[in-house]
Amino acid sequence: MTVIGLGMMGAALAGAFLKDGHPTTVWNRSAAKADALVAQGATLAPSLADAVAASDLVVVCLSTYETVLENVEPLTAALAGKVLVNVTSGTPEEARQHAAWAAKNGISYLDGAILAIPPLIGQPEAFIFYAGSTQAFEAHQETLGKLGTAVNLGTNVGLASLYDTALLGIMWSTLAGFFHAVALVGSEGIKAQEFLPFASGWLGGVGSFLPDLARQVDEGDYATDISSLDVNKAAIDHLVHATEAQGVSTAVPAPIKELIDRRVAQGHGTHSLASLVELLKKPAV
DSSP: OEEEOOSHHHHHHHHHHHHTTOOOEEEOSSGGGGHHHHHTTOEEOSSHHHHHHTOSEEEEOOSOHHHHHHHHGGGHHHHTTSEEEEOOOOOHHHHHHHHHHHHHTTOEEEEEEEESOGGGTTSTTOEEEEEEOHHHHHHHHHHHTTSSEEEEOOSOTTHHHHHHHHHHHHHHHHHHHHHHHHHHHHTTTOOHHHHHHHHHHHHHHHHTTHHHHHHHHHHTOOBOSSSBHHHHHHHHHHHHHHHHHTTOOOTTHHHHHHHHHHHHHTTOTTBBGGGGHHHHSOOOO
């Protein structure tokens, strides 16, 4: 296979292929970045055209989708009949645009999204989502599995990027909540590491709520007799008040309070927190 782009992630991908014994050709605009991989057995292509010509499976990991197209579009004819796997970070819209370009030019296209940091590449903990050509995924599933747990999301080519950004949204929202919490307890001199065991245990408990909340969202049935929006409204009112009183920013809890207040005002106070999804969903056409 060929790996184009040897930043930290691209180099990790090529390294995983090499570690598993796969003949790997690499190319990077700055050739020096390939030195360590060449020492491990990689072949450094003298040009991008040579890199593409060397393999039927071409993995691209560059800074932007625009950069990908700038590099590979001049080699469209050479890529025809090959499989192009693009694991560059981007948006679902960009993925669809690149897939359309590939289809028009006879290139089998897989859009990939890596949910891992470079040191995890090659381990099962690295999740890599793929969407696009089912035939291409099935033909190279074993090889792609050397990079981490390969998850095929089907032919909707935008889904790999969508899953990636959705999961990152969970991470950022969760971390923002943690940072607010440590700022809040920190206002009384409590160290973050002192508070950490309670935060970790609480997050585990919150995670256990997800299966039932997901069921409620899918079924559209938000009835509850445990933790209604009315109950949560009172609690988050206390949180925002305490945050202000402690001199801490309300930037994190205030938008959540606003969502709860809106949903309660709509007459859904007896529903569960899962009901908030109705304020966030894409409107039906």
